[in-house]
Amino acid sequence: MASTACFIIVSRNDIPIYEAEVGSALKKEEAAHQHQFILNAALDIVQDIAWNTSAMFLKAVDRFNDLVVFFQEVHELYIKILLNPLYLPGSRITSSHFDTKVRGLARKYL
């Protein structure tokens, strides 16, 4: 299945701070931002799990083992962004370096 992946980092206030769509193009009949709509809806499940567990790591991933490396690497990148004194936590990540790195990781692991 030629899949596309959409990766979004959501801040604590449910605001998306980073978005990347990787993979092949969407099917023609699908509306634009279909993935974002779906991801927004998926936050309900995340919220549910987040309320049920005290762990930081929710692990509610379908293909956990395939994706765990990707997520770890992205997390590392995100921490680097956070360490930037000019970055206001919770604001949009606009760094092009971050973007390139994430896309590279996505090609590698997804």
Added chain:
Amino acid sequence: MEDYAEELRTPPVTLIYLVGCPDLHPTISSYLHSEQPPINTLALPDFSKISILGRTQKETVDSGQHGGILKRDWLLKHRTKVPAVVAALFSSDQVSGDPAQWLQVCTDLENLKIVVRGRNIKLVVVLVQSTDKDEVSEDRMIALRKRAEIDSKYLIFFIHNDASELTESLNRLGGALAELANLYYRDEGRRIKTRIEKKNFNHIELNIRYCFKVAVYAEFRRDWVEALRFYEDAYRALREMVGTSTRLPPIQRLVEIKIVAEILHFKMSTLLLHGGKVVEAVVWFQQHIVSYKTLVGAPEVVFLHWDWMSRQFLVFAELLETSAAAIPNTSSLILGSSERLLSEWEFHPAYYYELAAHYMREKRYCLEVALSPSETLKRIESSSESVIQYVFVGQFARLLEQGEAFVMQTLTDAEYVHYALAEGKRFQDSYEIIALLKKSFESYGNLKARRMASYCGSQMAREYFTLGEFSNAKSLFDGVASLYRKEGWITLLWEVLGYLRECSRRLGSVKDFIEYSLEMAALPISSVAESSSCKGEYGPAGSPALPQREMIHKEVFGLVKGEPILTSDEGNCNLAITDDQPLHLEIDLVSPLRVVLLASVAFHDQVVKPGVPISLTLSLLSQLPHPVEIDQLEIQFNQSECNFIITSAPKETVGASSVGETDTRLDSVPNLNLVTNKWLRLTFDIISEQSGKLECLSVIAKLGPYLTICCRAESPASMDDLPLWKYEDLVQTFPTRDPALAFSGQKVVQVEEPDPQVDLVLDATGPAFVGERFLVPVTVTSKGHAIYSGELKINLVDARGGGLVSPREAEPFSMDSHHVELLGISEPDGESEFQAGMDNIKKIQQSFGLLPIPFIKLGDSWCCKLEIKWNRPKPIMLYVSLGYLPNSEAGAQTVNVHKSLQIEGKTAVAMGHRLMLPYRRHPLLLSKIQVASESDHSPSLALNETNILIVSAKNCSEVPLRLMSMSIEMNDDEIGHSCTVQQGGDSPLDNARLVPGEEFKQVFSIIPQLSFPKLAMGTVSLRWSREFGFEEQSCSSLTATKVLTCYKLPDVNVEMVPLIVSLECPPHAVLGSPFTFYVKIQNETVLLQEFKHSLGDSQSFVLSGIHNDTIFVLPKSQHILGYKLVPLVSGLLQLPRVTVTSLRYSAELQPSLSASTIFVFPCKPQFMVDDMGSKLPEPIAT
């Protein structure tokens, strides 16, 4: 689910026939139907109708073929036509009647048997008797049984005339019928099962059909486990058929398989869900979908596949919903399934509804593709009409008319495709999709999954949008937009707003169109972040990028300037703002349009005097991509006379200020251009004449000739960030030039009152005394203002904080709870009557007073006195405030003057008392000996003895007081005349003046007349008044008020006295001349008392008499010891000490030092010789 036939949806119910005795049929049918499990009955009135049970010709022919998997009417046949049992009812007279009747019975039975045996249907013979009595002969019975070839227990007597017998008969019949029905279905099932086991079939279709039949028979028997097993077998066999069967043309083959699979899966799901096995049902459903999802089929009928998929999800969702009551808590279910983690949504119908909608959309898309070659459409029209469903489930055939008869003809695949396309065209898929999404939307809404619901809502709205139902779409999109707005998903918000904007354009709603457009134009979308991720088809919003925002901005401001926009692509209806319908937008604190125009207003100061100008900074901010030119700004305050208008007309400045129809002030500034994310700051001076709060309410901006935007003013100190722009990279600037003002500026300023020009004077002389009505004169003098409708407010507050009632002391003094109270206000005599005429309210409470004061002319003054009474010594603060109007005009503002004064409350008179025994007389008080250790017992008095009470009153104030009277008052409730009190001394008080620090003493003699352990002596009442000096009295009109101070005397213990020792000697002696000194010992008891007495020596006297002795005193008698003394020295001398000891009470009686002194004159004083004789005994007695 409603598409399925009734027989599929409900579990099958046993069917039986009733033949004969038609009048009993209703009773029996209703009874059987209410049984558990219920039994359906088909009643045949007489035996001639029995032939309908026989097999028809067609059936026998068809049964030989294997044209399909399941026959369409097989299940229905078993539920409505083929009975499990036939019950033949014969009345007893028929059986026991004449030979002709018996013959008839036999023939009927024969006919019945022939029909029944062909199908293995069971038979029950019922003998109907009206009562228990009418017996049928044994022979006939046996004959009947033999004829019918039945077991004896299936020959049932039915007695219908007696109620209890009837119930029993019904029970018997029901039991037998249920048993036989069960037997029948078991036999049938077993018969077919053996065929399966022996693999006695040529085609796999037959295997499936047999499994299905066995399962249905098991269902008849309510053996759910077996039913489920065989349905599963059938399902598996069917799945194997997919690649192997060659019977039908390929397209129809797949259609048939899928439809049968659907039925089988539906049955299984129903059974699992009704058994409460939700997890199994969900897992089965997933397997079902996985195994059929890829069987898409031929490309021209792909839509059929998606239709089928959609139906699977819909049916499962409905099943889940109907059995929702049976489902236990879902969270436990998730934990329970270990092999594969099911997410919580998979237990909720909402999820399945949503997917059903998804596949339905897929179907619609495929159908559109399939229908697009237009020539196919036309061809289908003609050929599709006569196609009907074939005898087998999932097969279709053409009905051809051949003369009288109809003949079914199978279809080729091409014909079937045409038929399917024509059928597909008939349905309105969009409404179906909307209905599905709506269910999902509501269901998610109930689960509080707002985001999922929003997702469904937005899909639903998009469907409405494509259908052209814009108002429906708009209301749904509105709900969705509010969520995305709140969560800050800007791209999604952009998309939804694009739809909303388009909807309002099509609906011709200018206001909405402008609002949505403005919001979109001001969204924080930067072209950089979005450029890479845009794929797929955009909605009406277009790509989320800066150029698009700019385009929208231009479009909306074009509209504002009067360039109309077409409402629809082809229509000629215009969207325009016109002269007669000017547009007004409101932006409040929560409006999403705050990003379009944000108004912050800050006064430069917090308080201002009336009439003094204060600076005000108005700052405007907009996030629109292009500069906005504002024509006119109107700033509104709560004091409407302060409102003013700003225009940006630098050329015709003179014209602006002279516009004078309204009083509104006009200002003009050179530039009212709002640049993106740059505060436009304007500073003005405001003058308010009215005291109170001056608040800036709103700023109304006029853009173009017809559009006004009313923006609620916000204080920079409490202003929220723009929600969506908060985390964007942009230059943060302050709304005011002064950063401090940006953090503290308020849109409210307090305008102070005008300065009062009235004097309020409180005079109070000295401290106040407890009990006194203390007068505080209040003088109001008008200096610059005449006083209209003035009002004095008086408040008494404890100076040390806390109330006038201290909590600790509140309880015992709950009656007079206020320590200090305002008693009244006395006004000058002349005006008080005038005051009474006016019905002004004068309120006086204990610590609060309200007093209206009359009109006072400029320069006049007015005075009144406050009467305050202290109940306790306590300092208080007296607050007096005067509120008045400086003139009598309507809009005059109250001016307030406040004054306060601290007044000490003091106790003026300190009272004390002393109890004394009579001089040189010592009664023995037993209580003193017994409880000597206790310190706090009340003083004891001797009964019938004269006791002396000295009451003292000391002036502890700083002013002289005048005493008027002092007396002891007995309370009535105490035992009357328990003691007599006499006032000692001859002279009354005659207004004794008591200077500060002086003490006044009054002597009373008390003779207790009752022996009582707690005798109240009464209360001392002291009446006094403040003594004013001569000057004070003359200059102020203060009059001395009489004050009563009460002093409660303690209770005393009165007791009988057994012994009294008294000394008797002359009041004075003369040097060298002898005198006699007696010691009298009186025994008041009825016993003989023994005493020891001794006399000490003294160098000042020569004495004669017994020094030491023991004496006995008889009851109620007196013993006198006499001593002769000659003083040797003059002056105040100590008499020799006499000690008397009572042996019985072991008490020593010794006169006190003061009692045993005597003054010795050096020689006989001449001047008092005459008085001496008469006065001698008196002073001792008092």
